[in-house]
Amino acid sequence: MNADADVVTLARTLRAEAERANERRVLVLAGSRERGYDRLESVLDTLSVPITATTLVGPADRLRCEQLPQANAGELLGTTRDVIAVDAHDELRPNAVGKVVGAVDGGGLLVLLVPPLEAWPDRRDGFDDSLAVPPFELADVTGRFRRRFVGTLRAHRGIAIVDLESERIEADGLTQPAPRLPTADPAPPPDRRFPAAAYEACLTGDQSDAVAALESLAEADRAVVLEADRGRGKSSAAGLAAGAFAADGEDVLVTAPASRNAAELFDRAGELCRTLEGDDTTVESRRIETSAGGSVRFREPTAAADAIDAADIVLVDEAAALPVGTLESLLAADRVAFATTIHGYEGAGRGFSVRFRDRLAESDHEVTDCRLVEPIRYAGGDPVEVWAFRALLLDARPPIEPLVADADPDSVDYRRLDPDDLLADERLLREAFGLLVLAHYRTEPNDLARLLDAPNLEARALVRDGHVVSVALLAREGNLPPDSRAMMYEGGRIRGNMLPDVLTSQLRDEAAGEPAGLRVVRIATHHAARSQGLGSLLLERVREEFRDAADWLGTGFGATPGLLAFWRENGYRTVHVSTTRNDSSGEYSALMLAPTTAAGRRLRDRHAEWFADRFGALCSDSLDDLAPDVARAVLRSVDANAAPSLSLSDHEWRVVAGAAYGPGLFDVDPGPFRDLVVRYLVDDPDDVDLTAREERLLVLRALQARDWESVADCLEYHSPGQCMRALGDAFCPLVDRYGADAAIEVRERFAGE
Numbered sequence: 001m002n003a004d005a006d007v008v009t010l011a012r013t014l015r016a017e018a019e020r021a022n023e024r025r026v027l028v029l030a031g032s033r034e035r036g037y038d039r040l041e042s043v044l045d046t047l048s049v050p051i052t053a054t055t056l057v058g059p060a061d062r063l064r065c066e067q068l069p070q071a072n073a074g075e076l077l078g079t080t081r082d083v084i085a086v087d088a089h090d091e092l093r094p095n096a097v098g099k100v101v102g103a104v105d106g107g108g109l110l111v112l113l114v115p116p117l118e119a120w121p122d123r124r125d126g127f128d129d130s131l132a133v134p135p136f137e138l139a140d141v142t143g144r145f146r147r148r149f150v151g152t153l154r155a156h157r158g159i160a161i162v163d164l165e166s167e168r169i170e171a172d173g174l175t176q177p178a179p180r181l182p183t184a185d186p187a188p189p190p191d192r193r194f195p196a197a198a199y200e201a202c203l204t205g206d207q208s209d210a211v212a213a214l215e216s217l218a219e220a221d222r223a224v225v226l227e228a229d230r231g232r233g234k235s236s237a238a239g240l241a242a243g244a245f246a247a248d249g250e251d252v253l254v255t256a257p258a259s260r261n262a263a264e265l266f267d268r269a270g271e272l273c274r275t276l277e278g279d280d281t282t283v284e285s286r287r288i289e290t291s292a293g294g295s296v297r298f299r300e301p302t303a304a305a306d307a308i309d310a311a312d313i314v315l316v317d318e319a320a321a322l323p324v325g326t327l328e329s330l331l332a333a334d335r336v337a338f339a340t341t342i343h344g345y346e347g348a349g350r351g352f353s354v355r356f357r358d359r360l361a362e363s364d365h366e367v368t369d370c371r372l373v374e375p376i377r378y379a380g381g382d383p384v385e386v387w388a389f390r391a392l393l394l395d396a397r398p399p400i401e402p403l404v405a406d407a408d409p410d411s412v413d414y415r416r417l418d419p420d421d422l423l424a425d426e427r428l429l430r431e432a433f434g435l436l437v438l439a440h441y442r443t444e445p446n447d448l449a450r451l452l453d454a455p456n457l458e459a460r461a462l463v464r465d466g467h468v469v470s471v472a473l474l475a476r477e478g479n480l481p482p483d484s485r486a487m488m489y490e491g492g493r494i495r496g497n498m499l500p501d502v503l504t505s506q507l508r509d510e511a512a513g514e515p516a517g518l519r520v521v522r523i524a525t526h527h528a529a530r531s532q533g534l535g536s537l538l539l540e541r542v543r544e545e546f547r548d549a550a551d552w553l554g555t556g557f558g559a560t561p562g563l564l565a566f567w568r569e570n571g572y573r574t575v576h577v578s579t580t581r582n583d584s585s586g587e588y589s590a591l592m593l594a595p596t597t598a599a600g601r602r603l604r605d606r607h608a609e610w611f612a613d614r615f616g617a618l619c620s621d622s623l624d625d626l627a628p629d630v631a632r633a634v635l636r637s638v639d640a641n642a643a644p645s646l647s648l649s650d651h652e653w654r655v656v657a658g659a660a661y662g663p664g665l666f667d668v669d670p671g672p673f674r675d676l677v678v679r680y681l682v683d684d685p686d687d688v689d690l691t692a693r694e695e696r697l698l699v700l701r702a703l704q705a706r707d708w709e710s711v712a713d714c715l716e717y718h719s720p721g722q723c724m725r726a727l728g729d730a731f732c733p734l735v736d737r738y739g740a741d742a743a744i745e746v747r748e749r750f751a752g753e
């Protein structure tokens, strides 16, 4: 019997079982790339899968179907494909696997073209290259992630493995599933606003509940959040609601990272409108017009944010894949729904819950939540979903609350999370990674590979009875040779090394990459054990351990007043705030340093001084929309020795004191006022007692140069006039504290009256 025929027969049987069970199956073709493609072509030739429902995710356009590089795998989010083949010979990007696997339809196949399995973990590939952060080299990268990945392929059900070299079928992937009982169709709810057809189109009770939840958008100031794992039918639910609203004459604006991500939504909306109106509805791929005068239209996210006023309702699909800043701008719509994936790809679902949830709660919308559990794209318990969750730790969770809830600094141990220990101890790995995913909006499958294989990364934890309560991911940075430093200074990029890179290329300090550093990339404490001093203890222990190995410890994160206070309490001082907002968090990043040697201190001191000097100018330019409380916390976390000396002339002191104590005006010469505010906030003296509102006023008006009207509005002063008087009053204690003789004379003259 010939090997090609064996593989084809295997693929057919596998697909037949997949179709019968409405589950997916994986076919691994391990061996040389050429053989892999030969077999795959034979398989595709015989399976009854239309070429239009097949996608090759790989570097070259080798089949007759759609082809995408792994970097663009995100295009498949929210879409449904019968067969997806991933060519992993040049590289395996864990994120790409996470994105494509959920798009395979029930009855479909995920085909993996990979090198021989035994040798694969020890081969260094394109993704590994991205882990070789200078001064480390490719040879320093390890293959633990792929060893674990191969182990999961061999251990899990529903995965057929063909060794193309020995022409042997290692596993047939068949699971012999028991026949499933047909489920009853969900019944439309009795008191409903949408037509019955919207409910009759639902495939599960959860989907019907989701459509019912979306009915609340008929009222103003409402938001609906649909959360689910992949393929639970949330986009379709949104589509049915969109169709029902459009058929009722409403204009529905739909947005998603790309129009393709909203394809299912438009399909359902179009089908429903046709059911309700017949041919009177115009249906195009991105635009539906109903005879009732309603519509469903697609706009790219930024265009959607600008078009909100023209729409009645806004629906955001694949919200987890959008930056928080974009989601926030969409909140300007008074009737808005977000469909979001919880696990499923790149831990990105967390971005939505970690950051955006708070903003949503603070908004004026009444929020309705709805969770869809029952799968639609494929049957519940699908073995490929189970495999993907495990292989990429998409569902990793921190320990359950009772195990860690009473942890305190006296009951925990500090431990190194050695990659070999993590590989050997699945529970430890799940707990540590789960904590990082839960706490951080950007933890993704690529990070799992980094944790296991990147030579520049270290992980440390506090454990309570062996359970992870607090975890920190650390990256070695700096210690760069002169040629790398010169390259960065001249505009070249160097991987990793976030702090030296910014300090060198943006802040023009060629020596910044010389000292050795350790950046705390991520830190998280279990939510049940926060505010007990554990995060601080972990940082202290890290500092002790690395005291002799690093000149500085550092960090960079989306700046909020609480986090700035946390780092400041732990001895970290601000040296920079990014001039653009972070794409994912929508926040400005703060960079902070905590020196451990004289070289580290010199680096911190010079950057602290430069930062304090430039911050005033930045505030009226790129940081003019920085939240005043963040600006206050940023300046308070600059090292006090870097407080700029005040070099106001006598005349300038008379202007400042004249506005504070006399009839003078801030508006005629804001410069000296600005210097005084920066000095005061960096100094943070105990003997000046301004309220938070007064400090916000100083930031908004003196630093950010906002006009009186908007400052009065923002801080709820009755009028711009009252705001002006309040600003004068706020400067009085600063004149008292810092004023030169010329200022004091002015004060005596007016205050004495």
Ligand SMILES: CC(=O)SCCNC(=O)CCNC(=O)[C@H](O)C(C)(C)COP(=O)(O)OP(=O)(O)OC[C@H]1O[C@@H](n2cnc3c(N)ncnc32)[C@H](O)[C@@H]1OP(=O)(O)O
Binding pocket: 439, 440, 470, 520, 521, 522, 523, 524, 525, 526, 529, 530, 531, 532, 533, 534, 535, 536, 537, 555, 556, 557, 558, 560, 561, 562, 563, 565, 566
């Ligand atoms: C580079 C980075 O990783 S920055 C991102 C840090 N991580 C996160 O934001 C993930 C979610 N948050 C957490 O896991 C934790 O809150 C941590 C890691 C920030 C702090 O861990 P904890 O064990 O609670 O630290 P610890 O008890 O030593 O200090 C807590 C203090 O930090 C400050 N703090 C920390 N985070 C916040 C916050 N988001 N808002 C307000 N204050 C905060 C407070 O002063 C707090 O004291 P309080 O609770 O008495 O007000």
Ligand SMILES: Nc1ncnc2c1ncn2[C@@H]1O[C@H](COP(=O)(O)OP(=O)(O)OP(=O)(O)O)[C@@H](O)[C@H]1O
Binding pocket: 077, 078, 079, 080, 102, 103, 201, 202, 203, 207, 228, 229, 230, 231, 232, 233, 234, 235, 236, 237, 264, 268, 341, 344, 376, 377
């Ligand atoms: N009511 C429905 N009628 C017909 N097909 C449906 C319906 N609901 C879901 N489906 C089908 O099930 C699959 C998954 O649905 P959908 O894309 O809405 O789920 P999702 O949760 O948004 O998935 P993803 O997380 O991948 O975006 C799609 O192939 C879709 O066509």
